[in-house]
């Protein structure tokens with residue numbers, strides 16, 4: 207069977223910083239989505255502000271800085287309204303294990319996949335309570351796509367976004383960046399056109415003279431150190447110019463070692479493409495991971511590189527109050543006396559009762575693996591050097607790991623515990639403490655049923671199904687609230703001023719704008735999502751519905767009107783702290799690492 211994604215030693219691998227990377231096992235065409243749509247877990251209001259004690263501050267600060275390198279902007283998954291302060295997105299799989307290259311990227315987010323997702327059958331039932339409500343994430347279908355044609359064997363590098371690159375400008379001052387390469391590609395293209403055109407007239411060494419002249423002139427034009435950098439990125443002989451064009455440009459020509467052969471990946475890498483997502487076969491468990499091929503007992507189903515979280519209580523959540531100091535700056539107070547729960551990420555983390563260390567898996571689909579008391583798979587510490595594993599770390603207290611410099615290499619292997627058929631759901635044993643916690647949760651849930659009955663408030667996802675093809679109600683005097691009480695409408699808005707001759711203000715004196723995009727569903731981005739209030743609707747079933755909406759543009763206090771917003775650009779989302787995962791009493795427990803494999807040096811809580 208073909209393996210579409212491998213983990214192997216990265217282009218950035220160094221003996222003192224053994225990084226692994228993600229590689230394409232097949233060709234991907236530009237804009238093609240990468241396999242294995244993932245879940246996203248919102249991290250809501252995680253902050254050092256949780257920990258005012260000075261002795262803890264440093265550790266928690268280090269944890270947060272480390273995590274910041276692993277998370278994404280919440281708007282990529284349309285989850286920016288989960289909380290009021292700082293929400294970030296953790297998405298395992300491709301988004302987390304692909305490295306970043308300052309000079310290049312070949313994958314980036316395909317945002318509409320999650321923003322316009324439809325309900326996944328059987329995960330939760332509309333209007334019905336379930337002990338699983340709020341215990342697993344409701345963000346799924348997160349995919350990345352090829353930003354260019356990617357040949358089989360190539361390492362994948364993610365686009366961290368222009369904002370991120372701008373922030374990093376200082377950091378890159380001595381490095382070659384994407385912008386340098388872009389410039390080099392432009393020059394190379396011009397050189398190639400010129401040389402093609404005059405190839406016949408230019409004999410022998412004359413070609414070289416002309417190339418030298420072009421390079422000298424261009425470098426002079428750019429000037430200084432950057433000019434020299436640019437020259438170093440460009441092929442220096444006519445023959446090399448031809449080769450660079452064949453290789454796909456200046457970057458690809460200089461970095462041919464980024465493309466490995468499939469034989470190399472098979473020998474030096476591990477496949478991370480043997481699991482698929484689906485609705486779990488266990489009631490109330492949410493989604494699950496299913497085998498996409500058969501396994502023999504003892505086979506590696508997937509390697510599981512783990513992200514460490516050095517203190518479990520960083521996931522505690524508290525009531526937050528805003529205050530304004532004398533200088534008018536707004537700050538947040540985390541009220542440690544008023545805990546309100548724990549981050550959803552806790553349910554995806556592996557831990558041990560005698561330790562405050564948690565670890566979250568990062569490879570594709572493995573976060574979907576559910577618990578069964580008689581499982582078909584188990585975890586082991588990896589001894590595969592393909593994924594750069596450091597066993598020395600077992601002997602060091604985790605609070606002394608040097609995370610600022612080196613990513614700790616913690617890798618489990620998921621092993622088949624018996625023969626497994628293609629299509630079977632994969633289970634591991636989450637351990638007795640998890641099982642006990644779940645049983646206690648079921649008892650509390652029965653009490654909930656006694657008091658509240660088997661009902662659950664409607665959610666935006668329910669309404670998304672209802673209004674897929676039918677117009678949203680826009681009656682301003684709404685006697686009845688047409689949407690679930692926890693939800694609000696948001697619109698993908700790119701706008702322009704109205705055409706000449708049309709009214710520029712409405713009856714309320716609000717400025718009017720015209721909706722201009724994004725024109726295709728593929729281009730919808732979380733960044734352009736704005737809270738919007740639907741005022742009126744035009745059109746019909748055949749022509750399609752459009753809406754006039756009120757909104758506020760980012761950073762402006764004024765309400766404005768936008769007309770011509772199509773039905774497909776409107777989405778229902780949950781208000782801050784109102785989605786299922788914020789439910790008070792929702793199930794929270796980490797997955798237990800078997801005692802015999804949990805290192806002694808990490809047991810900081812041992813009595």
Ligand SMILES: C[S@@+](CC[C@H](N)C(=O)[O-])C[C@H]1O[C@@H](n2cnc3c(N)ncnc32)[C@H](O)[C@@H]1O
Pocket residue numbers: 245338341342343486488489490491492493494553554555573574575576577578793795
């Ligand atoms: C690591 S996640 C597994 C993926 C999760 N099912 C999802 O849809 O994202 C762990 C969570 O899955 C659910 N879960 C896993 N095994 C379960 C089981 N045997 N019974 C009920 N819920 C289970 C619980 O909510 C648990 O906290």
